Amino acid sequence: MAIPRILVVDDDPEMRQMMTQFLRRNGSIALPASSEIEVRSHLDGGRVDMVLLDVMLGDENGLEICRRLRVEQDVPIIMVSALSADHQRMEGYAVGADDYIAKPFNPDLLLARVKAVLSRTRRSASLVHRRNTKAFEFNGWSYDAKSGEVLSPAKVQVTLSRRETALLQVLLANPHIPLTREEIAANLDVTGEAQTSAEASGRAIDVLVGRLRNKIEHNPKDPQLLKTERGVGYVFAVDVAEVEG
Amino acid sequence: MAIPRILVVDDDPEMRQMMTQFLRRNGSIALPASSEIEVRSHLDGGRVDMVLLDVMLGDENGLEICRRLRVEQDVPIIMVSALSADHQRMEGYAVGADDYIAKPFNPDLLLARVKAVLSRTRRSASLVHRRNTKAFEFNGWSYDAKSGEVLSPAKVQVTLSRRETALLQVLLANPHIPLTREEIAANLDVTGEAQTSAEASGRAIDVLVGRLRNKIEHNPKDPQLLKTERGVGYVFAVDVAEVEG
DNA sequence: AGTCTTATGTAACAGAATGCAACAAAATCG
DNA sequence: CGATTTTGTTGCATTCTGTTACATAAGACT
Numbered sequence: 001m002a003i004p005r006i007l008v009v010d011d012d013p014e015m016r017q018m019m020t021q022f023l024r025r026n027g028s029i030a031l032p033a034s035s036e037i038e039v040r041s042h043l044d045g046g047r048v049d050m051v052l053l054d055v056m057l058g059d060e061n062g063l064e065i066c067r068r069l070r071v072e073q074d075v076p077i078i079m080v081s082a083l084s085a086d087h088q089r090m091e092g093y094a095v096g097a098d099d100y101i102a103k104p105f106n107p108d109l110l111l112a113r114v115k116a117v118l119s120r121t122r123r124s125a126s127l128v129h130r131r132n133t134k135a136f137e138f139n140g141w142s143y144d145a146k147s148g149e150v151l152s153p154a155k156v157q158v159t160l161s162r163r164e165t166a167l168l169q170v171l172l173a174n175p176h177i178p179l180t181r182e183e184i185a186a187n188l189d190v191t192g193e194a195q196t197s198a199e200a201s202g203r204a205i206d207v208l209v210g211r212l213r214n215k216i217e218h219n220p221k222d223p224q225l226l227k228t229e230r231g232v233g234y235v236f237a238v239d240v241a242e243v244e245g
Numbered sequence: 246m247a248i249p250r251i252l253v254v255d256d257d258p259e260m261r262q263m264m265t266q267f268l269r270r271n272g273s274i275a276l277p278a279s280s281e282i283e284v285r286s287h288l289d290g291g292r293v294d295m296v297l298l299d300v301m302l303g304d305e306n307g308l309e310i311c312r313r314l315r316v317e318q319d320v321p322i323i324m325v326s327a328l329s330a331d332h333q334r335m336e337g338y339a340v341g342a343d344d345y346i347a348k349p350f351n352p353d354l355l356l357a358r359v360k361a362v363l364s365r366t367r368r369s370a371s372l373v374h375r376r377n378t379k380a381f382e383f384n385g386w387s388y389d390a391k392s393g394e395v396l397s398p399a400k401v402q403v404t405l406s407r408r409e410t411a412l413l414q415v416l417l418a419n420p421h422i423p424l425t426r427e428e429i430a431a432n433l434d435v436t437g438e439a440q441t442s443a444e445a446s447g448r449a450i451d452v453l454v455g456r457l458r459n460k461i462e463h464n465p466k467d468p469q470l471l472k473t474e475r476g477v478g479y480v481f482a483v484d485v486a487e488v489e490g
Numbered sequence: 491a492g493t494c495t496t497a498t499g500t501a502a503c504a505g506a507a508t509g510c511a512a513c514a515a516a517a518t519c520g
Numbered sequence: 521c522g523a524t525t526t527t528g529t530t531g532c533a534t535t536c537t538g539t540t541a542c543a544t545a546a547g548a549c550t
Contacts, residue, residue, distance in 0.1 A: 093357040096364075099344075112338035148472075148482075161536060162475045203498090204538050210499060211537090221499090230497065230546070406526055448508090449528055455509065456527090466509090475507065475536070492550085499544070509534075517526070 006114065007042050009033045009062070010054040010080070015103075019052065022107050023114075036065050048075055050118060053097075055081035063095050070096035076117045080105070136172050137241045139225060141216065143168060150216070163188065164212045171226065171236035180233040181205040209234055249363055250274045252287055254307070255299040255325070260348075264297065267352050268359075281310050293320055295363060298342075300326035308340050315341035315418075317390045319487075321362045325350075341418075381417050382486045384470060386461060388413060395461070408433065409457045416471065416481035425478040426450040454479055 006023055010016040011034045020030035031048070033039050035057065042048055051069070055062040066077050079097040082104075093100060098117050101110060135144045140153030148165055150158045160168065166188045170179070184205050213220040227237045251268055255261040256279045265275035276293070278284050280302065287293055296314070300307040311322050324342040327349075338345060343362045346355060380389045385398030393410060395403045405413065411433045415424070429450050458465040472482045 093361045098361070116338045116341075116343065162473075163537065203540085206498065207500075207538070213499095228498070408527065448530085451508065452510080452528075458509095473508070493548100494550095495546100495548075497544100497546075499542105501540105501542090503538105503540080505536105505538090507534100507536075510532090511530105512532105513528105513530080515526100515528075517524100519524080520522095 005031060005049050007031045007033055007039060007048045007051045009035075009039055009051060009057070009065075011035070011056075011058045011060075012054075015054070019110075022110075036060055039065065039069070043069075043073055043075065050076045050078065050114065052078050052080055052114075055079055055083060063091055066097055067095040078113060078117060135243050137243055138172070138175075138236075139238045141225075143172065145169070152216075158215050160212070160215060163208055164215065167208055167212055168216075171234075172240050175236045175238065175240040178229040178232050178235045184233065205234075249294045249359075250276060250292055251359065252276045252278055252284065252293050252296045254278045254284055254296060254302070254310075256280070256301075256303045256305075257299075260299070264355075267355075271356055273359075281305055284310065284314070288314075288318055288320065295321045295323065295359065297323050297325055297359075300324055300328060308336055311342055312340040323358060323362060380488050382488055383417070383420075383481075384483045386470075387488075388417065390414070397461075403460050405457070405460060408453060409460065412453055412457055413461075416479075417485050420481045420483065420485040423474040423477045423480045429478065450479075 008016055008019045008023065008030050010019065013034075016032050016034065020032050023030040031042055033042060039051065039053075043051075053062050053066055057065070062079060062081070066079060069075065069077060076098045077096070078099045078101060080101050080103060082102070099113050101113060135142060137143075142151045143149070148160070150160055150168070152158055167184065170184055170188060181202065209226060210220075213223050213226055217223045217225060225236060225238055227235050229235050251273050253261055253264045253268065253275050255264065258279075261277050261279065265277050268275040276287055278287060284296065284298075298307050298311055302310070307324060307326070311324060314320065314322060321343045322341070323344045323346060325346050325348060327347070344358050346358060380387065380391075382388075387396045388394070393405075395405055395410075395413070397403055412429065415429055415433060426447065454471060455465075458468050458471055462468050462470060470481060470483055472480050474480050
């Protein structure tokens with residue numbers, strides 16, 4: 001599965017930030033939210049693999065939200081709360097939560113539970129869904145995201161390093177959109193452990209771009225695909241077609 | 246679903262009796278067991294919807310049993326233990342338990358959790374035929390967890406060492422998820438002993454990975470299955486299908 | 491145009507991560 | 521116990537990636 005996307009719902013900004021940051025450091029994409037409206041907009045809009053839901057949300061009630069979501073959607077929910085008395089926990093399970101964690105919690109324990117719930121979801125999903133592999137085509141080139149294979153228009157296989165592959169993926173996801181070096185760097189790290197995206201010298205991306213150009217541009221000195229936007233960053237300047245893998 | 250059949254595994258007769266009676270009073274069929282052998286005979290023989298597994302079983306280790314069952318069978322497991330410290334709980338989740346309950350517990354809470362896990366299982370499994378034994382297929386290869394047999398796409402049997410088998414199991418359980426060396430090592434051991442898993446040289450996993458590659462990769466120099474995530478660890482980069490065992 | 495300033499390209503280097511062969515230690519088996 | 525297999529350790533080769541320094545290109549301003 002791809003990187004898990006976790007919706008963190010808490011009305012206390014400090015708590016919310018703590019949790020999102022921790023999850024991000026441990027390889028998830030954490031989406032902050034503080035109200036039912038925000039939760040719904042996320043669930044309607046993009047993919048969300050799990051919801052961490054605080055029980056007390058100011059004037060809203062987490063248990064109530066959980067109950068409603070359970071009826072409408074099939075997304076795993078872990079309740080988080082300062083109320084740890086047994087009957088409180090049972091209420092959590094009663095409204096259909098997949099797990100219930102008492103605050104304050106050990107972050108590693110939270111992570112363990114998140115993983116447990118996710119792997120359960122994954123386990124069952126693998127039996128039903130079929131992962132459709134993605135492949136891309138651009139200007140005669142093709143890139144198979146599954147195998148990581150890159151084929152030139154002449155069907156010659158080109159080997160990209162890990163970082164070069166990541167860059168290509170970022171570009172393919174954003175064709176015709178100029179990206180700053182910061183944006184590129186931020187999106188490159190999404191693989192596994194998110195590093196501190198503190199780019200020391202700032203030129204790393206330039207060099208990386210140069211290396212990718214050497215591999216996929218017909219004439220690296222006069223790039224047709226990966227163009228420079230002076231003063232801004234770089235653009236992938238051709239159309240990208242997404243095809244079945 | 247019919248009345249749930251729950252396997253209660255505890256070597257303390259008093260505890261076992263208390264739990265089975267409580268579960269029976271609350272509408273389940275409770276099957277007592279006190280050792281891994283008994284567990285297996287039940288799982289092989291009749292239908293079992295869930296296992297309540299004590300962590301300390303005299304000279305046997307509940308965590309170890311859990312880990313083995315997880316690989317071979319697809320039955321929900323709730324660990325039960327007097328050890329409630331956070332890291333103990335994490336160990337429980339780490340070996341794949343669906344939940345972890347500390348003794349002494351409120352019987353009603355136990356019931357709530359049992360119901361939660363069961364409803365989860367029901368939700369996901371209702372559409373598919375329920376199977377007990379596990380076998381896997383990936384890229385033409387097959388692995389039968391029960392017999393430990395590995396067959397190449399050409400149906401040639403390959404012999405893996407114990408450690409190589411363990412590594413393969415860890416990978417099959419986490420396809421497409423980058424695993425750090427620490428995560429791999431932790432999941433390889435779980436001998437129940439000190440979870441310190443102090444990897445002395447840290448390179449043991451690298452070598453192990455290399456050895457497995459030599460056996461299951463078409464071209465070990467250019468791995469298609471067991472790929473390196475530089476700076477992170479390793480990934481099993483193909484889809485894994487669980488098939489009838 | 492000519493010059494200055496800044497941004498980008500890139501070769502060379504360095505440090506780190508990984509692959510791997512060879513050896514050593516440990517476990518297994520008879 | 522010795523023979524065999526498995527597993528961990530070590531050292532070196534290779535690959536990858538960021539940094540640096542300098543070359544080149546693009547504007548900006550006289």
